[in-house]
Amino acid sequence: MLEGVVGHHTADGPTGEYPSLKVVRDGRADLAGPLCNLGLGRSGTVYVIAAGQAWHAGASAWSGFTDLNDEFLGIEAESCGTKDDWTPAQRDAYPRLVASCLYYMSRSAGRFCGHKECALPTGRKIDPAFWDLIAFRTQVGYLLADPLTRIPKGGEELPSIDDVRAVVREELAIIARRDDIGWARSQVLAALGIAKPSAAPPSPPSGTKPVQQQLDEIHDMLSGIVAQMSK
Numbered sequence: 001m002l003e004g005v006v007g008h009h010t011a012d013g014p015t016g017e018y019p020s021l022k023v024v025r026d027g028r029a030d031l032a033g034p035l036c037n038l039g040l041g042r043s044g045t046v047y048v049i050a051a052g053q054a055w056h057a058g059a060s061a062w063s064g065f066t067d068l069n070d071e072f073l074g075i076e077a078e079s080c081g082t083k084d085d086w087t088p089a090q091r092d093a094y095p096r097l098v099a100s101c102l103y104y105m106s107r108s109a110g111r112f113c114g115h116k117e118c119a120l121p122t123g124r125k126i127d128p129a130f131w132d133l134i135a136f137r138t139q140v141g142y143l144l145a146d147p148l149t150r151i152p153k154g155g156e157e158l159p160s161i162d163d164v165r166a167v168v169r170e171e172l173a174i175i176a177r178r179d180d181i182g183w184a185r186s187q188v189l190a191a192l193g194i195a196k197p198s199a200a201p202p203s204p205p206s207g208t209k210p211v212q213q214q215l216d217e218i219h220d221m222l223s224g225i226v227a228q229m230s231k
């Protein structure tokens with residue numbers, strides 16, 4: 001059963017459409033392939049790399065699942081990872097690709113995570129770099145709110161990350177007053193550059209909801225907000 005999607009960057013060469021094809025398909029000296037299920041080239045083209053289990057996530061946890069390789073699809077998008085070299089085509093296609101996978105799985109935007117969010121121990125990975133993943137999930141939530149109209153390329157334009165953040169900032173005053181979502185709230189504020197990031201607590205402080213439930217609630221809230229933007 002497919003339960004979600006993990007987003008990565010390839011950390012390969014600075015030019016070319018998808019120079020990582022061979023390594024993600026065949027693996028490296030220390031890790032046999034396939035290393036992902038889908039690839040995303042600089043033109044926005046999606047490459048099918050492998051069916052079945054791919055070795056993309058390693059030790060990992062998200063949304064109540066652990067060691068995500070067998071339950072989460074892995075997408076390796078082409079980027080050098082050391083500077084923001086994402087193309088406009090990738091900025092448009094990556095959320096649409098994730099949304100289409102989740103639509104097929106009947107799962108919500110909260111089932112998408114970046115490798116940097118799910119890798120254990122925390123901080124082991126930085127990919128996908130130069131993506132605000134809370135805003136990314138919000139875009140995915142927007143697409144999933146009317147999937148057949150919104151997901152196809154060339155259909156509706158995605159709300160830009162800046163649009164999403166402007167709306168989210170207005171809602172933050174409400175979120176910031178809720179005391180049942182403490183850690184998740186601090187993550188949202190950090191992602192928006194309003195507060196310093198805080199490490200996940202080893203266990204939820206008493207009186208707060210489990211961390212994943214906090215995050216799910218915030219993602220649902222933000223997705224709802226953005227879904228209303230076009231109405």
Ligand SMILES: [Zn+2]
Pocket residue numbers: 007008009056115125127
């Ligand atoms: Zn990765």
